[in-house]
Amino acid sequence: MHDFANAFILLSNYVLIPSITYGSQLAIGALGITLVFSILRFANFAHGDTMAFGTMVAIFCTWGVQALGLSLGPLPVALITLPVAIAVTIALVLGIDKIIYQFYRNKKVEPIILVMASVGVMFMMNGIVRILIGTGDVSFADGARFIIRAREFREMTGLDEGLALRTTQVITVVVAGVVMAALFWFLQKTRTGKSMRAFSDNEDLALLSGIKPERVVQITWIIAATLATIAGVLYGLDKGFRPFTYFQLLLPMFAAAILGGIGQPIGAVVGGFVIAFSEVALTYAYRRVFEYLGPDGFEVEGLAQLIETEYKFAISFIILVIVLLVRPTGIFKGRVL
Amino acid sequence: MSLLQATGMRGGYGAADILQGCTINCDRGEIAVIVGPNGAGKSTAIKAIFGMIDLREGDVTFEGKSITSLAPQARVEAGMGMVPQNNNVFPGMTVEENLQMGAFLREDGGAGVIDKVYDLFPAVKDKRYQLAGELSGGQRQQVAVGRAMMTEPTLLILDEPTAGVSPIVMDELFDRIIEIAKTGIAVLMVEQNARQALEIADTGYVLVEGQNRFTDTGAALLADSEVRATFLGGDQS
Numbered sequence: 001m002h003d004f005a006n007a008f009i010l011l012s013n014y015v016l017i018p019s020i021t022y023g024s025q026l027a028i029g030a031l032g033i034t035l036v037f038s039i040l041r042f043a044n045f046a047h048g049d050t051m052a053f054g055t056m057v058a059i060f061c062t063w064g065v066q067a068l069g070l071s072l073g074p075l076p077v078a079l080i081t082l083p084v085a086i087a088v089t090i091a092l093v094l095g096i097d098k099i100i101y102q103f104y105r106n107k108k109v110e111p112i113i114l115v116m117a118s119v120g121v122m123f124m125m126n127g128i129v130r131i132l133i134g135t136g137d138v139s140f141a142d143g144a145r146f147i148i149r150a151r152e153f154r155e156m157t158g159l160d161e162g163l164a165l166r167t168t169q170v171i172t173v174v175v176a177g178v179v180m181a182a183l184f185w186f187l188q189k190t191r192t193g194k195s196m197r198a199f200s201d202n203e204d205l206a207l208l209s210g211i212k213p214e215r216v217v218q219i220t221w222i223i224a225a226t227l228a229t230i231a232g233v234l235y236g237l238d239k240g241f242r243p244f245t246y247f248q249l250l251l252p253m254f255a256a257a258i259l260g261g262i263g264q265p266i267g268a269v270v271g272g273f274v275i276a277f278s279e280v281a282l283t284y285a286y287r288r289v290f291e292y293l294g295p296d297g298f299e300v301e302g303l304a305q306l307i308e309t310e311y312k313f314a315i316s317f318i319i320l321v322i323v324l325l326v327r328p329t330g331i332f333k334g335r336v337l
Numbered sequence: 338m339s340l341l342q343a344t345g346m347r348g349g350y351g352a353a354d355i356l357q358g359c360t361i362n363c364d365r366g367e368i369a370v371i372v373g374p375n376g377a378g379k380s381t382a383i384k385a386i387f388g389m390i391d392l393r394e395g396d397v398t399f400e401g402k403s404i405t406s407l408a409p410q411a412r413v414e415a416g417m418g419m420v421p422q423n424n425n426v427f428p429g430m431t432v433e434e435n436l437q438m439g440a441f442l443r444e445d446g447g448a449g450v451i452d453k454v455y456d457l458f459p460a461v462k463d464k465r466y467q468l469a470g471e472l473s474g475g476q477r478q479q480v481a482v483g484r485a486m487m488t489e490p491t492l493l494i495l496d497e498p499t500a501g502v503s504p505i506v507m508d509e510l511f512d513r514i515i516e517i518a519k520t521g522i523a524v525l526m527v528e529q530n531a532r533q534a535l536e537i538a539d540t541g542y543v544l545v546e547g548q549n550r551f552t553d554t555g556a557a558l559l560a561d562s563e564v565r566a567t568f569l570g571g572d573q574s
Binding site: 191194195197198200201202204205206207208209210211 | 409410413414419421424425426427428429430434437438439441442446484488
């Protein structure tokens with residue numbers, strides 16, 4: 001029984017909690033991708049760098065607040081800088097839409113041209129972020145680091161394994177929950193949200209019903225920028241900020257959106273958690289878990305790790321390829337990319 | 338003077354004109370039906386009336402004002418309702434949401450009109466919380482008509498409302514359309530099922546190659562032996 005509890009705590013500490021946290025971050029990121037796809041009908045490659053841009057603004061604001069000698073107690077300062085970071089990111093994204101995407105939209109171009117334009121936007125934002133904040137790691141999480149420390153947990157429970165719960169993990173899950181609930185409420189219950197779904201469902205009929213396409217597009221960008229900033233800040237608080245990492249997040253986020261069914265918000269959430277769980281669970285070394293669960297004195301040679309951590313992006317990629325081959329509409333019957 | 342007067346319409350999708358100067362009128366409380374062989378320009382005619390294609394020549398007036406240059410959206414605001422032939426519902430939204438979207442332009446949100454639509458289509462009311470994409474063809478058609486009714490149009494345009502539905506459903510749908518016309522709304526529709534449609538038509542337009550071939554009351558057209566022989570599939574009784 002004791003061994004069983006130890007194995008469970010070990011798994012919670014290294015697989016369950018990290019994948020729920022990472023899954024929440026991916027889910028919010030994938031939601032932005034899926035919304036842009038369902039309204040603007042193209043895969044937005046600039047989403048990862050939009051996240052990086054928003055996070056960068058939040059970091060600058062955090063430094064500003066810290067320079068004033070203020071803090072939020074146990075919570076990271078970045079949380080109160082979120083509204084400013086979101087506002088700046090919205091302004092940038094709306095500006096880019098006005099200058100770049102609107103031009104192509106008015107010409108009614110093929111979606112692939114918009115995708116290529118978004119690759120250009122991606123490089124541009126990438127450059128802006130690297131020039132302004134640099135390419136290195138930035139850690140901006142302040143406040144209390146842990147809610148539960150491993151040592152305290154061990155003393156409390158008398159188990160051999162400790163459970164550490166970091167503040168940023170709890171913040172991620174709570175904020176993600178609030179954001180998703182708010183987004184789904186908005187899409188299901190408000191007139192504007194419904195008009196977005198209508199536009200996504202049947203563009204021609206939406207036009208016949210008097211729904212204004214440019215307004216729907218603007219609201220979509222506002223929501224996408226908000227989600228991107230929140231996802232970026234949560235990820236940065238949890239794992240540190242580095243522009244290149246945010247660019248890399250594009251792959252698991254797209255995998256999540258497509259696995260869930262692109263264009264389906266609920267799919268993005270489910271997809272985010274499935275991808276995160278797969279990544280974490282497949283790269284974890286299970287040696288000690290097996291030793292706890294096996295008979296006394298049972299020893300495992302090697303790490304009992306399925307895939308090395310360096311290959312974690314391969315997991316998203318393989319899931320993406322399998323979904324596209326076997327079920328291109330994804331779990332929740334989205335569109336085909 | 339009729340509510341809708343589309344006179345001498347000439348135009349089409351590209352270089353070639355599909356409409357060769359055809360004229361369609363429709364008045365309040367009246368059902369006007371456009372029939373004709375495939376490729377006669379029936380659907381093109383109502384698309385032109387609704388502003389979905391540009392006219393090279395001709396004029397469309399609605400309530401006495403020329404609307405030839407208005408976009409479809411502006412025509413909805415002016416009091417026209419359109420039920421397209423295909424993709425005429427929001428499949429991923431519930432029936433009630435479909436109707437709400439129909440009332441998007443209304444300041445009041447259309448809560449009162451929804452009840453009127455439900456009175457007209459009780460079957461739709463029963464399915465109000467179901468996704469429109471999951472309904473049968475006939476019910477989906479009712480939702481599509483209901484959506485267009487949400488702006489309380491003075492002219493309702495229907496593009497082949499009975500395409501692909503069973504004869505029973507077709508009769509039911511025609512009954513509803515008659516009821517709609519009785520409330521004083523002008524109904525203009527294109528129909529593939531010419532005989533049945535002419536039976537409920539106050540005015541019938543037989544189009545051939547983008548021109549008016551015959552125009553008369555529905556009953557007179559049905560009685561016309563030439564129309565019967567040429568367009569209604571022979572002399573059935």
